[in-house]
Amino acid sequence: MALVVVACDGSPASAPSESTNTRQRSQQQAPRGTKGEFVKVGEMKETRQSYAAILLPDGRVLLAGGRGGTGHDRTIVQKNAEVFDPVSGTWQRAGEFQIERAYLGIAALSDGRVLVAGGEGYHNQVTNSADLYNPADASWTATGSMGKTRSQFPLIALEDGRVIAVGGRDSALKLLASVEVFNPETGQWSEIASMSAPRAFHTATLLQDGRVLVVGGGGVEGPYLKTAELYDPATATWSPAGTMSTGRALHTATLLADGRVLVVGGKGKLTSAEIYDPTTGTWEPAGNTSQPRAEHAATLLSDGRVLVAGGLGNLASVEVFDPASGTWSAEADMTLPRYRFVVITLKDGRVLAPGGQSTEAVLAISEVFTP
Numbered sequence: 001m002a003l004v005v006v007a008c009d010g011s012p013a014s015a016p017s018e019s020t021n022t023r024q025r026s027q028q029q030a031p032r033g034t035k036g037e038f039v040k041v042g043e044m045k046e047t048r049q050s051y052a053a054i055l056l057p058d059g060r061v062l063l064a065g066g067r068g069g070t071g072h073d074r075t076i077v078q079k080n081a082e083v084f085d086p087v088s089g090t091w092q093r094a095g096e097f098q099i100e101r102a103y104l105g106i107a108a109l110s111d112g113r114v115l116v117a118g119g120e121g122y123h124n125q126v127t128n129s130a131d132l133y134n135p136a137d138a139s140w141t142a143t144g145s146m147g148k149t150r151s152q153f154p155l156i157a158l159e160d161g162r163v164i165a166v167g168g169r170d171s172a173l174k175l176l177a178s179v180e181v182f183n184p185e186t187g188q189w190s191e192i193a194s195m196s197a198p199r200a201f202h203t204a205t206l207l208q209d210g211r212v213l214v215v216g217g218g219g220v221e222g223p224y225l226k227t228a229e230l231y232d233p234a235t236a237t238w239s240p241a242g243t244m245s246t247g248r249a250l251h252t253a254t255l256l257a258d259g260r261v262l263v264v265g266g267k268g269k270l271t272s273a274e275i276y277d278p279t280t281g282t283w284e285p286a287g288n289t290s291q292p293r294a295e296h297a298a299t300l301l302s303d304g305r306v307l308v309a310g311g312l313g314n315l316a317s318v319e320v321f322d323p324a325s326g327t328w329s330a331e332a333d334m335t336l337p338r339y340r341f342v343v344i345t346l347k348d349g350r351v352l353a354p355g356g357q358s359t360e361a362v363l364a365i366s367e368v369f370t371p
Contacts, residue, residue, distance in 0.1 A: 105155030265293035
């Protein structure tokens with residue numbers, strides 16, 4: 001189909017020159033900082049913290065739900081989503097799901113759709129409902145509800161295409177040991193074997209061999225669990241995965257390129273980090289961050305290092321862990337302090353840090369780091 005360019009007076013206009021096309025493409029590209037620098041990109045349509053985010057197959061990033069508001073007012077709970085385009089550095093609205101959600105779970109399905117489930121709405125009401133997002137037309141559709149209400153829990157996509165919801169807190173704010181599995185073909189959930197201990201504020205990581213490592217967790221004010229356990233989808237069973245040096249909750253767990261898992265920080269002003277080796281089933285120290293971190297964010301960089309950013313205490317600082325040397329090094333600070341946010345490595349190797357809670361307000365500001 002031919003493109004006809006029309007001038008403002010309705011008459012056909014001459015085609016733009018190559019230099020004009022180049023200039024227009026340049027104007028549509030996201031700001032790119034120098035190596036080791038954070039730069040601000042387009043603001044989100046809504047302020048958000050405690051949201052869920054995931055990298056889509058086409059390289060864009062989907063953000064869903066969360067708490068918003070102005071200043072220290074965090075009374076708004078979002079029921080909408082938006083998508084970040086790393087090429088233009090801008091956000092676009094991506095529809096609404098059936099109910100407001102913060103502290104929700106998110107997972108990518110093998111067919112490209114995205115599942116969100118659970119979370120807390122207004123007045124801290126916890127839900128069991130779930131929705132599916134289709135990136136092809138930016139639409140949301142309701143799917144089967146979980147058997148239990150859950151918030152502060154992870155959703156993990158298994159290698160066979162199913163998704164498990166692990167632990168969390170229910171409507172009575174009781175910690176859950178129960179686990180449910182979602183079948184995308186039927187849109188239904190079914191309960192499977194429970195963990196050995198109830199957990200919320202924990203992490204779950206899909207290992208390279210298809211098992212799932214669950215680490216730490218506990219109540220808001222503790223006690224925080226030192227224990228970890230493994231779920232094996234082949235046998236539908238749980239087994240112990242050793243004990244960390246300290247209890248952790250609101251920490252991060254990052255799968256390394258060699259198959260080990262780096263666990264960093266947590267509630268209680270922790271600076272320590274540990275690595276789990278699934279081949280030996282053991283934990284070993286991984287040094288210390290320069291500042292205590294909880295409700296921070298972490299992501300695997302394209303070169304195999306791990307970037308850790310922000311956290312409680314209004315931290316803007318950023319550190320990088322090198323698994324090859326087992327050492328930590330400082331990077332340039334973010335432009336704003338943040339916690340209750342995520343960082344996501346984009347397909348071009350840059351890192352997106354959107355929203356979160358800052359010193360004075362819930363943020364709509366996003367920034368991108370160039371390693």
